[in-house]
């Protein structure tokens with residue numbers, strides 16, 4: 001896949017506090033790439049540097065290999081929401097499209113199509129201040145895609161949206177990627193990332209901790225866990241080999257297993273008299289990986305496993 005945006009060796013400090021350390025990743029045409037990390041990790045700072053809202057101390061950002069970032073080819077939904085309040089929906093959409101040199105007639109057609117798609121038909125002449133928060137957010141999303149950007153940067157696009165609107169938005173983001181847009185998405189909703197993204201880049205305290213395809217990350221980093229429903233003595237469960245951690249509730253137990261176990265072999269080690277009403281063997285979720293990384297539990301492991309060589313997997 002063609003690399004559209006390339007970020008190389010980004011460094012950024014605020015006064016004497018360094019908040020980005022050697023951040024490098026790329027976003028390719030037609031992919032949805034997630035940028036993840038705990039609060040304060042450096043996601044928005046990275047995005048603001050890409051958008052030219054601030055400048056890096058070191059490093060290079062290129063678009064199709066060129067240093068010049070063409071603003072009219074980028075769509076951006078910032079973390080801070082809010083468009084001009086005292087302006088009608090259609091006027092703000094056309095104004096923003098015009099700023100990107102996008103033809104007005106086409107912009108109007110697209111605006112009306114998207115308003116309908118996002119359940120905002122008939123709202124084109126309503127003032128922004130009269131919309132609900134979620135409605136205004138959908139208009140802001142429309143403003144970020146109206147000019148058919150090649151690169152779309154979405155900072156927490158789903159926050160504050162009801163489930164139906166989230167689904168509509170997800171579908172539209174997938175559509176845009178299918179049609180060739182490169183999408184960089186920042187989200188704290190790991191289930192959404194797991195559902196939608198092709199690759200992910202995770203930052204912790206301004207440093208890369210994980211970078212790779214979702215499949216790669218799960219294969220290399222998500223150990224197996226075994227959930228057993230059935231009432232069993234904890235003492236007996238504790239005898240089972242290759243278990244890293246046990247979470248036990250009333251009649252359900254989750255066994256987090258060591259890396260490198262072979263599921264079929266491990267299952268044979270369960271005691272014959274164990275009460276099993278139901279058993280599920282799967283890998284830990286991205287949500288659990290995130291918590292492990294954010295609490296530094298597996299930080300070392302993450303760095304070891306996702307070395308430079310894996311980046312272009």
Ligand SMILES: Nc1ncnc2c1ncn2[C@@H]1O[C@H](COP(=O)(O)OP(=O)(O)OP(=O)(O)O)[C@@H](O)[C@H]1O
Pocket residue numbers: 014019037038039040041042043044045046079
């Ligand atoms: N303008 C600024 N001046 C000084 N420090 C800043 C500024 N902007 C961000 N920071 C600091 O940089 C670090 C990274 O912040 P950033 O907003 O990039 O994090 P984030 O990953 O987007 O977090 P969140 O998930 O909370 O949005 C934080 O320690 C923050 O306090």
